[in-house]
Amino acid sequence: MLLGSYELLLTDPPGFLRLAALIGLALVVAITVHEFSHALIASGLGDNTARHLGRLTLNPLKHLDPSGTVLMLVAGFGWGKPVPVDQHRLRNGRVGMGLVAGAGPLSNLVVAFLLAIPFKLDALHWSGPGLNHITRVMTGGLQEGLSDILGMMIFFNLLLAVFNLIPLFPLDGSKVLAGLLPRGLAAAYSRLENYGPLLLVALVMLDMLSGLGVLWGVMGPVVRGLEAAAVGH
Numbered sequence: 001m002l003l004g005s006y007e008l009l010l011t012d013p014p015g016f017l018r019l020a021a022l023i024g025l026a027l028v029v030a031i032t033v034h035e036f037s038h039a040l041i042a043s044g045l046g047d048n049t050a051r052h053l054g055r056l057t058l059n060p061l062k063h064l065d066p067s068g069t070v071l072m073l074v075a076g077f078g079w080g081k082p083v084p085v086d087q088h089r090l091r092n093g094r095v096g097m098g099l100v101a102g103a104g105p106l107s108n109l110v111v112a113f114l115l116a117i118p119f120k121l122d123a124l125h126w127s128g129p130g131l132n133h134i135t136r137v138m139t140g141g142l143q144e145g146l147s148d149i150l151g152m153m154i155f156f157n158l159l160l161a162v163f164n165l166i167p168l169f170p171l172d173g174s175k176v177l178a179g180l181l182p183r184g185l186a187a188a189y190s191r192l193e194n195y196g197p198l199l200l201v202a203l204v205m206l207d208m209l210s211g212l213g214v215l216w217g218v219m220g221p222v223v224r225g226l227e228a229a230a231v232g233h
Contacts, residue, residue, distance in 0.1 A: 022149065027156055031060070032063050033107050034105070036055075036063065038101070039055040039056045040056060040103065045091045046089055047086050049089070053084060055083050063081055064080060065079055065080055094178060097179055098180060102176045104164060105161040108158065113230045115157070116232075124147045125143070127147060155227065158226050163219060166200075166218075168199055168200050169192075169193040169196030170193075171196075
């Protein structure tokens with residue numbers, strides 16, 4: 001995200017710092033809710049590993065991965081600190097693992113739609129976190145500032161949800177899909193896990209270095225569609 005706004009740093013350093021702070025806040029909220037939800041559902045399904053490690057908390061310091069957070073702040077793609085889950089302790093095993101994995105993206109969707117209520121009710125004006133809005137972020141009055149904060153939080157919660165549902169290991173989507181597939185197909189799919197991180201890194205690096213926007217070309221319409229549904233515009 002900030003990587004595509006480097007010109008703002010040259011033309012308006014205070015504006016760039018405001019943008020960085022706002023994106024950072026949105027990321028902290030989205031990642032914390034996401035990882036906490038993994039821990040909550042895992043505990044509810046019988047695995048207390050995350051609870052014993054102090055991950056069943058809304059304390060952001062327990063959930064933020066420095067590398068993943070910086071990458072998402074700069075490039076728009078990243079991760080939180082993975083919540084440890086022992087599938088053998090979960091009720092329903094593989095299916096339970098799919099439920100735990102799906103809890104993270106689902107929680108981000110729920111948060112995004114809850115934060116969008118003021119826009120849905122026209123109590124706040126929706127301008128969105130798009131690039132045309134970045135140059136004037138946090139420069140208006142109280143209502144405009146609140147709109148900026150909520151808009152960025154909505155966007156990053158939706159972005160994190162959609163990104164994590166991509167069915168490539170180690171993203172949540174791979175575990176959700178494995179939980180939905182019949183046992184035989186799930187076993188075959190799990191054998192492809194070793195290739196998931198390589199494909200994911202290759203896609204992210206391709207987008208960062210070439211500007212082709214392959215990932216955003218897939219994710220963008222979904223994120224924008226959910227955003228429109230959430231805010232009612």
